[in-house]
Amino acid sequence: MLTLIIAESSLEVVPKEILEHPQIQGYVKKFGKNSEFVLLDKSYHYEAMNKLKWKEKRGRPDIVHFTLLEALGSPLNLEELLQTYVHTINNQVIHVNPKTRLPRNYNRFVGLMEQLFQKSKVPLEKQPLLILKKSSLKTLIEKIKPSTTIALTRLGKPSTPTKTAQKLGKHKNPVVLIGGFPRGHFTTETLKLSNEQVCIDPSGLDAWITASRILSSYEEAINLPEKRFSTIKKT
Amino acid sequence: MLTLIIAESSLEVVPKEILEHPQIQGYVKKFGKNSEFVLLDKSYHYEAMNKLKWKEKRGRPDIVHFTLLEALGSPLNLEELLQTYVHTINNQVIHVNPKTRLPRNYNRFVGLMEQLFQKSKVPLEKQPLLILKKSSLKTLIEKIKPSTTIALTRLGKPSTPTKTAQKLGKHKNPVVLIGGFPRGHFTTETLKLSNEQVCIDPSGLDAWITASRILSSYEEAINLPEKRFSTIKKT
Numbered sequence: 001m002l003t004l005i006i007a008e009s010s011l012e013v014v015p016k017e018i019l020e021h022p023q024i025q026g027y028v029k030k031f032g033k034n035s036e037f038v039l040l041d042k043s044y045h046y047e048a049m050n051k052l053k054w055k056e057k058r059g060r061p062d063i064v065h066f067t068l069l070e071a072l073g074s075p076l077n078l079e080e081l082l083q084t085y086v087h088t089i090n091n092q093v094i095h096v097n098p099k100t101r102l103p104r105n106y107n108r109f110v111g112l113m114e115q116l117f118q119k120s121k122v123p124l125e126k127q128p129l130l131i132l133k134k135s136s137l138k139t140l141i142e143k144i145k146p147s148t149t150i151a152l153t154r155l156g157k158p159s160t161p162t163k164t165a166q167k168l169g170k171h172k173n174p175v176v177l178i179g180g181f182p183r184g185h186f187t188t189e190t191l192k193l194s195n196e197q198v199c200i201d202p203s204g205l206d207a208w209i210t211a212s213r214i215l216s217s218y219e220e221a222i223n224l225p226e227k228r229f230s231t232i233k234k235t
Numbered sequence: 236m237l238t239l240i241i242a243e244s245s246l247e248v249v250p251k252e253i254l255e256h257p258q259i260q261g262y263v264k265k266f267g268k269n270s271e272f273v274l275l276d277k278s279y280h281y282e283a284m285n286k287l288k289w290k291e292k293r294g295r296p297d298i299v300h301f302t303l304l305e306a307l308g309s310p311l312n313l314e315e316l317l318q319t320y321v322h323t324i325n326n327q328v329i330h331v332n333p334k335t336r337l338p339r340n341y342n343r344f345v346g347l348m349e350q351l352f353q354k355s356k357v358p359l360e361k362q363p364l365l366i367l368k369k370s371s372l373k374t375l376i377e378k379i380k381p382s383t384t385i386a387l388t389r390l391g392k393p394s395t396p397t398k399t400a401q402k403l404g405k406h407k408n409p410v411v412l413i414g415g416f417p418r419g420h421f422t423t424e425t426l427k428l429s430n431e432q433v434c435i436d437p438s439g440l441d442a443w444i445t446a447s448r449i450l451s452s453y454e455e456a457i458n459l460p461e462k463r464f465s466t467i468k469k470t
Contacts, residue, residue, distance in 0.1 A: 043340040062339045066301065073441040075448075104297045105278040106341030160460035161451070201460065202467040206308040212447030213310075216396070220452070225395035225436065232437040 002076065002174055002218055003144055006067050006207065007087045007137055007151075007190055009180025010060040013117045014038045014045065021048035037118040039110050057089060057181040064180055065109045066208040068102055074215045075224055082215070085140060086180065093135040100129040141193050146175035149194045152210055153179065153186055156197030164198050165217035178210050237311065237409055237453055238379055241302050241442065242322045242372055242386075242425055244415025245295040248352045249273045249280065256283035272353040274345050292324060292416040299415055300344045301443040303337055309450045310459055317450070320375060321415065328370040335364040376428050381410040384429045387445055388414065388421055391432030399433050400452035413445050 014024055019035060027044050028035045042049060042059035049055050064086055076082045077098050086094040094116065103109045112122055112130075121128035141149060148171050150164065168174045177194060179186055191197060200213055219225060249259055254270060262279050263270045277284060277294035284290045299321055311317045312333050321329040329351065338344045347357055347365075356363035376384060383406050385399065403409045412429060414421055426432060435448055454460060 041340075043343065060339070062341070066304065066339075069301065069441070070305075070443065070447065073444045075436050075438070075440070075444075078438055104295070104301075105276075106297070108278065158464045160455075160464075162455055162460070201310050202463055203310070203313055205310070206304070208305065209308045209310075209447075212305065212444075213451050216448050216451040217455070220395075220397055220455075225397070228437055229393045229395075 001081055001083060002168065002176065003083045003085070003146065004071055004211065004215070005085045005087055005137070005140065005175060005177050006064060006180035006211075007177045008057070008186060009064050009086050009088045010058045010182065011064045011086065011088045011113065011180070012040050012058065012090050013114070014040045015052065018045075018048045018052065023048040033114070034118070037114045039113050039117070041110070054089070054184075056183045060182050061110055061113060062106060063182060063207050065102070065106060066206075067178065067180060067211050068096065069104070070208045070211045071215065072096070072098070072100060072102055074212075074219070075228060076215055076219050079224060079228065081222075081224070087135075087137045087140060089181070091134065091136045093133050093140050095131045095133070097127075097129040137190055138193055141175060144175060145173070147171040147173045148196070149175040149177065151177040151186060151191060151194035151197045152200055152214065153191070153197050154199050154202075154204055155185055155191070156199040158202070159198050159200065161200045161213040161217040162220070164200055165214060165221040168218055169221035176214055178207055178214070180207055236316055236318060237403065237411065238318045238320070238381065239306055239446065239450070240320045240322055240372070240375065240410060240412050241299060241415035241446075242412045243292070243421060244299050244321050244323045245293045245417065246299045246321065246323045246348065246415065247275050247293065247325050248349070249275045250287065253280075253283045253287065256280075258283040268349070269353070272349045274348050274352070276345070289324070291418045295417050296345055296348060297341065298417060298442050300337070300341060301441075302413065302415060302446050303331065304339070305443045305446045306450065307331070307333070307335060307337060309447075309454070310463060311450055311454050314459060314463065316457075316459070322370075322372045322375060324416070326369065326371045328368050328375050330366045330368070332362075332364040372425055373428055376410060379410060380408070382406040382408045383431070384410040384412065386412040386421060386426060386429035386432045387435055387449065388426070388432050389434050389437075389439055390420055390426070391434040393437070394433050394435065396435045396448040396452040397455070399435055400449060400456040403453055404456035411449055413442055413449070415442055
């Protein structure tokens with residue numbers, strides 16, 4: 001079982017300090033949102049975000065959306081061999097049930113996240129598929145007790161996706177960390193939580209590309225494509 | 236050079252026959268759109284689409300959005316070894332300049348596509364990055380003159396992404412076809428244009444997952460990860 005953590009993700013509700021900004025208020029009014037739980041989105045709140053600390057790393061829910069779609073739709077996840085978590089820049093953690101069928105439409109995804117930040121779980125009826133908790137990345141990793149944790153970062157040692165995945169494949173319970181933010185690097189605190197830092201490409205790849213490269217290579221490393229053909233009838 | 240064609244994609248403007256439907260008219264009014272060039276979107280036009288032919292295969296611009304992001308952000312494309320086209324269900328073809336930086340925000344992507352359907356190219360100033368033309372898939376493939384065309388489809392012969400990519404890697408100018416629609420299969424006409432039909436997973440994978448699996452394996456097949464480390468300095 002591989003665990004993927006999308007770490008320090010730019011996913012959060014609009015911070016109180018900029019809630020009164022005209023750009024936020026206009027957005028709330030236009031889309032009929034509950035202003036306490038509006039998701040921060042650089043596409044619409046660019047000016048309002050001007051005074052925010054670490055603003056380059058914030059307000060990009062689309063990164064979590066794409067990366068989750070990439071993870072949840074992977075053959076590895078379909079085979080129930082992947083557990084995915086989203087850790088946010090504000091130290092909240094979303095436990096993602098592997099069976100979650102995420103909205104493909106971005107606006108519906110944003111609505112779902114706003115509900116999650118408000119209610120801490122969705123859906124409210126039946127078994128929740130997404131659960132939000134206050135938790136540091138350290139606490140999350142301590143709970144998972146991984147046999148190894150590899151952080152994918154441009155600051156790491158160069159290695160191909162295949163070699164990195166083969167290393168992960170030798171472990172029983174490995175964790176891989178991917179940055180869920182658009183620019184910059186993991187904090188020192190995050191880097192300290194990993195056993196290894198690996199760079200799989202000399203350019204900065206988008207989070208969802210990093211995810212697909214490592215998941216695809218991991219599937220190959222554990223011979224998943226062949227296994228699926230031998231065990232699953234075509235649907 | 237690999238050519239990726241996202242074929243029979245569910246990307247089109249609202250057909251005239253349903254333009255007067257109250258759901259479309261409400262949408263046009265709410266978002267202040269030009270009603271002649273509104274992109275058909277199942278998320279918002281579900282009821283209006285009820286009477287449309289092949290409605291299961293239509294109104295999903297998000298599929299093209301995700302799959303293009305997956306293709307354009309790939310190391311293969313960054314290395315200028317990938318050419319991507321979008322062929323639509325209505326026989327239009329978008330030539331995508333590999334240097335295009337697509338909007339990450341879905342609503343902005345929709346706006347861009349609406350502009351493209353209206354003006355046939357974007358941006359209007361300078362060198363256009365996206366060009367839309369009336370063209371069948373047959374005409375497009377005849378222009379590319381590929382050394383082989385492989386269609387990825389659940390109707391094909393089972394083969395792993397790695398084996399399929401190794402086969403593509405032996406060709407000088409191969410084309411790979413991926414379905415840009417949510418359900419159903421390629422038409423017989425499309426299948427006839429391919430030299431081989433290959434199924435890379437027994438379940439129906441999302442188009443962007445299919446794209447990432449084949450691109451990732453193709454990069455591996457041509458040793459691209461190693462090459463990039465030896466030629467590119469970290470940015």
